[in-house]
Amino acid sequence: MKLYSAPGTCATAIHIALEWIGKPYEVEHLSMKQMKEPEYLKLNPSGVVPTFVNNEIPYTEAAAILFHLTDAFPEAELGPAVGGENRAEFYRWISFLSGTLHPYYWLHFVPSRFTTDEEGTEAVQEASHVMIDKALTQIDNHLANRPYMLGEKKSVVDALLYPMASWGYGLPKPTSEYPNIHDLVKRLASEEAVTNVHRSQGTHPKV
Numbered sequence: 001m002k003l004y005s006a007p008g009t010c011a012t013a014i015h016i017a018l019e020w021i022g023k024p025y026e027v028e029h030l031s032m033k034q035m036k037e038p039e040y041l042k043l044n045p046s047g048v049v050p051t052f053v054n055n056e057i058p059y060t061e062a063a064a065i066l067f068h069l070t071d072a073f074p075e076a077e078l079g080p081a082v083g084g085e086n087r088a089e090f091y092r093w094i095s096f097l098s099g100t101l102h103p104y105y106w107l108h109f110v111p112s113r114f115t116t117d118e119e120g121t122e123a124v125q126e127a128s129h130v131m132i133d134k135a136l137t138q139i140d141n142h143l144a145n146r147p148y149m150l151g152e153k154k155s156v157v158d159a160l161l162y163p164m165a166s167w168g169y170g171l172p173k174p175t176s177e178y179p180n181i182h183d184l185v186k187r188l189a190s191e192e193a194v195t196n197v198h199r200s201q202g203t204h205p206k207v
């Protein structure tokens, strides 16, 4: 198993999931430039991370990879089983993080991609902060009466939230102002699996 990742990105979630699975894997950290090279584009035509390769089959899209790993390694209990209680919540939150929260961050990190007005990037970022706050508030409220996103049990939803909540520490309203998310990030950051991921990336927890 091989993961193509980059430090601090959403691919961190897949890296955490591989640590939780506990089987041998390798990781290659790519630069933004390497993600656009023809060899890599053959694996991931979007030119982004993550890409997960197993038995020479490349898998792309963080959400799809997390669903796949959950079903391929049931013994690792990365999420609820197909047809089981909570599976719909599992789809819901992976979709929300990947399809709603994550794109809001693009406006913050690469605002120039979302306006043709050279003077307009600051306004794009400001708009993103409003949208990110709306999504993080929803997540924080959800976590008010449960320790993990799916209830009492940790899952790859929490792994996907980890990098996205970590990005928020650099925003005008930092993640520390969402107490339940902040608490979950702290608990995950103290895990050996997450420490191993940070070591491999050469990064540190934001908490």
Ligand SMILES: N[C@@H](CCC(=O)N[C@@H](CS)C(=O)NCC(=O)O)C(=O)O
Pocket (backbone or CB within 6 Å): 009, 010, 011, 032, 035, 047, 048, 049, 050, 060, 061, 062, 063, 098
């Ligand atoms: N929809 C894709 C988005 C992946 C994505 O945006 N990855 C970012 C890192 S978090 C990236 O590689 N960005 C490089 C770029 O946009 O050029 C997924 O969920 O896998």
